[in-house]
Amino acid sequence: MMTALATVSSVEQKGKQYFVQLSCEQQTSCSSCSSQKSCGTGIVTKAVGNKALFWQFKTKSLVKAGQIVEIGFPEKSLLQSAAIVYLVPLFMLMIGAGFGQLLLQPLLQGGEGVVILCAALFTTAGIALAKRLAKPMEDKSKQEVVLIRILGESLV
Numbered sequence: 001m002m003t004a005l006a007t008v009s010s011v012e013q014k015g016k017q018y019f020v021q022l023s024c025e026q027q028t029s030c031s032s033c034s035s036q037k038s039c040g041t042g043i044v045t046k047a048v049g050n051k052a053l054f055w056q057f058k059t060k061s062l063v064k065a066g067q068i069v070e071i072g073f074p075e076k077s078l079l080q081s082a083a084i085v086y087l088v089p090l091f092m093l094m095i096g097a098g099f100g101q102l103l104l105q106p107l108l109q110g111g112e113g114v115v116i117l118c119a120a121l122f123t124t125a126g127i128a129l130a131k132r133l134a135k136p137m138e139d140k141s142k143q144e145v146v147l148i149r150i151l152g153e154s155l156v
Contacts, residue, residue, distance in 0.1 A: 001072045003148060006055065008067045020063055020147075022055045022071065057145040070148040077141035081134045088133065089126035096122020 006024035055071065063069060100118030108114055
């Protein structure tokens, strides 16, 4: 089970249960890396900034807005979603390049431009397909969030 620290955004009580909304800034390891100044990923991370993530869950524990809590969620759905997002476009790129090389290039008497264009089109379709396939898994993982412990009051 993966864990993360999150801030309680709002709490709504319904009967004996509390519906809690959380927000959390996505953490990267770039700030602690010794080669962050020369690394392309570190530069992009600084330019784009941190991404805020939002979750909702039900609990019987009393929590208040502003509190920091530790939450847990299963690794399986996160890893499946990551595999889809990375592997589907990659496979579509290879299929597109093969399709362009073996079928379109001889048929159209074109050069490498035909292969590159076909690979780019297939990759774009792969990205769209990966987004569509990963969305249900992402929604499912948001519903599997559990409260591990309440750390304390807001720092503000």
